[in-house]
Amino acid sequence: MRPGHLVNAHYFQHVPFEGLGSIEGWLRRRGAAIQATRLFDSPRLPELDAIDLLIVLGGPMSVNDEAALPWLVAEKAFLREAIALGKPVLGICLGAQLIASAFGARVYPNSEKEIGWFPVTRVEGTNTSNGFVFPAETMAFHWHGETFDLPPGAVHLAQSAGCAHQAFQLGERVIGLQFHLEMTPESARLLVENCRNEMVPARYVQVAEAILAAPPARYEEINALMDRLLAYLLR
DSSP, rough: OOOOOOOOOEEEETTTTTTOHHOOOOOTTTOEEEEEETTTTTTOOOOOOTOOOOEEESSSSOOTOOTOOTTTHHHHHHHHHHHHHTTTEETHHHHHHHHHHHHHHEEEEEEEEEEEEEEEEEEETOOOTTOOOOOOOEEEEEEEEEEEOOTOOOOOEEEOOOOOEEEEEEEETEESSSSSSOOHHHHHHHHHHHHSSGGGOOBBBHHHHHHHHHOOOHHHHHHHHHHHHHHHHOO
């Protein structure tokens, strides 16, 4: 993709309260056209040819809920086709799990739920020479109860104390994140409001007040890292 090329960005949204967050501003500052498939409203998938960047967002459902949500089958098939064609793809939380599942990896309950702000550390010695390199440690936003095995051929990029597989790269143009770098104060508020029932006290589950008390600098740090990751995918 040519530097400065105006991209046609498309995102898959699974619930109304999990949106692009800081990603929208990054795309708009670069003049990108932004379109969405809101699977909770209509499962009709877009034409792949016109997409320069695909972003697969989070959601409270499981990738294993195909009987109740049959559009998951079509979504995984779409991801396989997009990745086979070399499209840049970013999966966030459920989105990362969908990529892993689409390529045959197991998705299952993690031994710990992670909800709130917890550090993610770079996996040393496994990055490819042309792969994305995370900072040594990032205080990231989490909201997940499931995890995944790495899909075949994936490079393990990041981990946390509560969850071993926090980020992976598949080829040169696909990255999956279990955590949220796109989070904004409004995004965090919406998650707390809509998923409060998941906040059962546990070792890696913070209370709502602690989550929402994060200072602006914390959001600025993760959003800047997301900006760098997007620039990497579209380099």
